Amino acid sequence: MDRRQRKTRAAIFQAFRALLAEKSYSRITVQDIIDAADVGRTTFYAHFETKDDLLKALCEELFGHIISSTLDCTHTHGLYSDKDAPQSVFCHLLQHLQEDENNILGLLSSESSELFRRYFKASLNQLVQDQFINQSGKNSAGLPQDFLINHISGSFVEMVLWWIKGRMKQTPEELDRYFRAVIEPVL
Amino acid sequence: MDRRQRKTRAAIFQAFRALLAEKSYSRITVQDIIDAADVGRTTFYAHFETKDDLLKALCEELFGHIISSTLDCTHTHGLYSDKDAPQSVFCHLLQHLQEDENNILGLLSSESSELFRRYFKASLNQLVQDQFINQSGKNSAGLPQDFLINHISGSFVEMVLWWIKGRMKQTPEELDRYFRAVIEPVL
């Protein structure tokens, strides 16, 4: 890929993140983005079809990175098979999120970023589903598998949002304990 | 209130709902609404400050109705105190949602209706919080109370969305059973 393209793409992403940190997605205009990124209008539309397209690309980049990195640690530890492992998959995820604080969390907490939430959850769904299918074929209490998957990833997203709104006072380890407490009983 | 105002307000609400059923909130313009409601531009802005304001009003109307109706039944049955009551609070809620299928569910499932989700969850939060505070002062496993409240209402919203996406194949009673199965263990 052309160096110019890389630079432009990076500039747009960075500008977009900075803007997302200060105002809600729906109020950010393409004009804002190209002003902040200091690129021409034409250039923006050469890279992305729409603003939504940009958000999608950003989500894929961020979550793709986090999830794949988390999946790596899955090969050694199961989802929750090793009950007292200091590094459960979800704890790993939370740590990543904490590290990416400036990038991701502003995004997630900003109102109306429904698209962002959707990508986050979609990534989680896949992660959880992989774990369920590869590991335990049994679902407790006759609950539909997709219901359970949805419940787990949905609860996780909700928890993370709650965490952010509360200014992230808890450590990833604490949060992980909370999450285990409400999820393990249903596994 | 003036009869004209009532009629106008109703027309706008109805037009708004119809539009929400067919396209996403973010793509609905004020122009669409006033065309569908057949009211003047001035009239719309005399009633609502912005489009968001309209959504807020609609949410308050819909959820206010459902929640308060559900709260009534709370006085007889506790949240889950009467374990096998045919009418738990959540089941009650789900039945209401099913009845309002055409109105509410299209709204909730439509993409980007983050505001709508927020109001739904805010209403639920209050409902759950009331139950928690009035009823049992003990939270299991040392989980923070607001975490638990968030977990419960968040899970409920997620479940409802999952329900809708899956074309509402389950009955409210079935859903209620699912929900109890994943929530009761943490109470």
Next chain:
DNA sequence: TTTATTAGCGAACAACTTGTTCTCTTTTAT
């Protein structure tokens, strides 16, 4: 190093959206 290719710039553009401000007409309450 030269050259063809590609990316980006900047301006202009039509089409649309928003929210406001007029004037004029109709409905309502009293």
Next chain:
DNA sequence: ATAAAAGAGAACAAGTTGTTCGCTAATAAA
């Protein structure tokens, strides 16, 4: 019957979107 309130309708500035022009500069390949 009449004053007050609500709505219609048109016009408006300001802003947004996505596209299309040439024109310039960076890049990769020869």
